[in-house]
Each structure stands twice: as C-alpha cells, then as structure tokens.
Amino acid sequence: MAKKEELDEETLAFIQWCIEVEQFLVAGGATVKQAQDHIEEQVEWFADQFYEGLTPEEAAKEALA
DSSP states (O other): OOOOOOOOHHHHHHHHHHHHHHHHHHHTTOOHHHHHHHHHHTHHHHHHHHHTTOOHHHHHHHHHO
16 A cells, blocks of 8 residues: 655645635636646646735636736
8 A cells, every 4th residue: 555645734735725726716717627727737836826925816816817
C-alpha cells in the first residue's frame, strides 16, 4: 500500500483557497468542471494571486475579467 503524503499547512491553505475560488467562478457562470479545469490549467497564476494576498473572490473576478 502506498504511503500517504502529508501536506503542509500552506499547501492545505492554498487548496482551500482554490476551492473557494471555484465557488466564485461557478457563481460567475462557469460550470464546476470549467472552474476546476481553469484552476488546474492556470495553477501558477492562481498561486501568485494567493501569495499576493487576493481573496478568493478577488482572484475569481480577475480570472473572469
């Protein structure tokens, strides 16, 4: 059985932040799949937004602009 990799707090915080961004993207008209695909395709851009301190809502608005 494969050993489970434990994620650090910062990674967990980023994942939670992305989940919240996804919700705002969906509220802005994307499907869940579209929102997830976009976050995966642009993960580096979203990571920059996370580390720059944008809220999930602000990042979603930027992504939808």
